[in-house]
Amino acid sequence: MELLTNIFGIQVQSEDWNKQNGLPLYIAGSYDFAAVTLNGCRCIVLTPKEELDTLPALKKEIRKIQEIDHVPVVLKLPTISYYRRNKMIENKIPFITDRQVFLPFMGTFLAEENGEERELKKFMFSTQQLVLLYLYQKKKKLYVSEATKILPFTAMTMSRAVKQLELAGLFHVTKDGVNKVIESDYDRPELYERLKDYLSSPVRRVGYLKKNEVTNEMVIAGETVLAEETMLNPGRTATYAIYAKAFNKGLLMNELVDPDEQVRIELWEYDPRQFSGNNMADKISVALSFMENEDERIEEAVEELLEGVWGG
Numbered sequence: 001m002e003l004l005t006n007i008f009g010i011q012v013q014s015e016d017w018n019k020q021n022g023l024p025l026y027i028a029g030s031y032d033f034a035a036v037t038l039n040g041c042r043c044i045v046l047t048p049k050e051e052l053d054t055l056p057a058l059k060k061e062i063r064k065i066q067e068i069d070h071v072p073v074v075l076k077l078p079t080i081s082y083y084r085r086n087k088m089i090e091n092k093i094p095f096i097t098d099r100q101v102f103l104p105f106m107g108t109f110l111a112e113e114n115g116e117e118r119e120l121k122k123f124m125f126s127t128q129q130l131v132l133l134y135l136y137q138k139k140k141k142l143y144v145s146e147a148t149k150i151l152p153f154t155a156m157t158m159s160r161a162v163k164q165l166e167l168a169g170l171f172h173v174t175k176d177g178v179n180k181v182i183e184s185d186y187d188r189p190e191l192y193e194r195l196k197d198y199l200s201s202p203v204r205r206v207g208y209l210k211k212n213e214v215t216n217e218m219v220i221a222g223e224t225v226l227a228e229e230t231m232l233n234p235g236r237t238a239t240y241a242i243y244a245k246a247f248n249k250g251l252l253m254n255e256l257v258d259p260d261e262q263v264r265i266e267l268w269e270y271d272p273r274q275f276s277g278n279n280m281a282d283k284i285s286v287a288l289s290f291m292e293n294e295d296e297r298i299e300e301a302v303e304e305l306l307e308g309v310w311g312g
Helices: 002-008 055-068 082-090 125-137 144-150 155-168 188-198 222-229 283-288 296-311
Strands: 012-016 031-038 041-048 073-076 100-103 107-110 141-143 172-176 179-183 203-210 239-243 262-268
Touching: 055 073, 055 082, 082 100, 082 155, 082 172, 125 141, 125 144, 125 155, 125 188, 125 283, 141 144, 144 155, 144 179, 155 172, 155 179, 188 296, 222 239, 222 283, 222 296, 283 296
Parallel strands: 041 073, 239 262
Antiparallel strands: 012 031, 031 041, 100 107, 141 179, 172 179, 203 262
């Protein structure tokens, strides 16, 4: 509550609120309650004991509380995501964090939460893989519990990836019972276009390898995929991709000496086979590998490749 005094000069008085017995148990047990007076304006401040509920559930809970005590209800949170903040403002739900205040009955002060919204320029590669999973699964909703089974992430990494999706403002995270759900309002082609600025080429390094050193962990990538899937003519040197951590970098050659004896190798930030069920790197990642390419032939082939993904 220090922010209220520091920014608005508001005098804050707080006391226990003892009317929880009139509430359903699921509400009474989910929050710490305080009756707070702000410059003479009385309100009830709720501090969640666990993860905050979805917006529709919050609105119902607030209505139940206001049936007992007809004053504003304010949520006190340690921090708030960009998407949730906007939704709560849109629905006129008051909240206070360590850096932000939204009290429509009194005043508003909105700073960045730890600067994260301002600094989000690119997704982590773990977040990028979560995006790819969402795009490939072709459903409106992706359950985080299911994503955890598929992606090679720790719980902490998954939590950070989900938070980055929220910060981008193109996804929202809700709850279905105890399960977190990731959802976007955009269809897959439009979502991809809106996300592109946050996504990166998966290629960490490029080199060459002798043909007889190609292994089953390597899949075709780059222009070789475009040649197979579009009207682009194949190049003389085949391109393969492999997860950088699974490759002996001592085998990598920096120079193409003999295109009949060598292949081009891309070392990727994640396993190129992760979203592909064949000998080909996943097509959306292949498209991303050409992000810096300005060759019109390649651009047209990439568009054709993605049309096949969205139409498939």
